[in-house]
Amino acid sequence: MAKRLGPLQYGIIVLTAITALMHLFLGIGSLPDTFGYMFILNSVGYIVLLVALYFIPSLSEQRTIIRWLLIAYTAVTFILYFVFNWPDVWNTLGIIDKIVELVLIILLLIESRQSGTA
Numbered sequence: 001m002a003k004r005l006g007p008l009q010y011g012i013i014v015l016t017a018i019t020a021l022m023h024l025f026l027g028i029g030s031l032p033d034t035f036g037y038m039f040i041l042n043s044v045g046y047i048v049l050l051v052a053l054y055f056i057p058s059l060s061e062q063r064t065i066i067r068w069l070l071i072a073y074t075a076v077t078f079i080l081y082f083v084f085n086w087p088d089v090w091n092t093l094g095i096i097d098k099i100v101e102l103v104l105i106i107l108l109l110i111e112s113r114q115s116g117t118a
Helices: 009-028 032-055 055-085 092-114
Strands: none
Touching: 009 032, 009 055, 009 092, 032 055, 055 092
């Protein structure tokens, strides 16, 4: 059975979709550059982890691991933005996406604590 979704889960879904779409559009706009493909793959990774977290009932026993993978994936994406863009990190779209990712991590940690897996 799929996890019952509440406001916290909907927030996680929306934020994950926002960052996935931002990376997808950046990727498409950067093709055929290598970074274009990296952005697109990053987008796919977000969607795969989100679907695995909430929408594949057979993975419900693995939800804790999937949640932590999504936290780690988001954190790595967050950090790599600064690594690849330093010192020119004040791109408006980039900063908006980093805020989205930071709030996503916070919501995932809250969900983890609420489910007793923190």
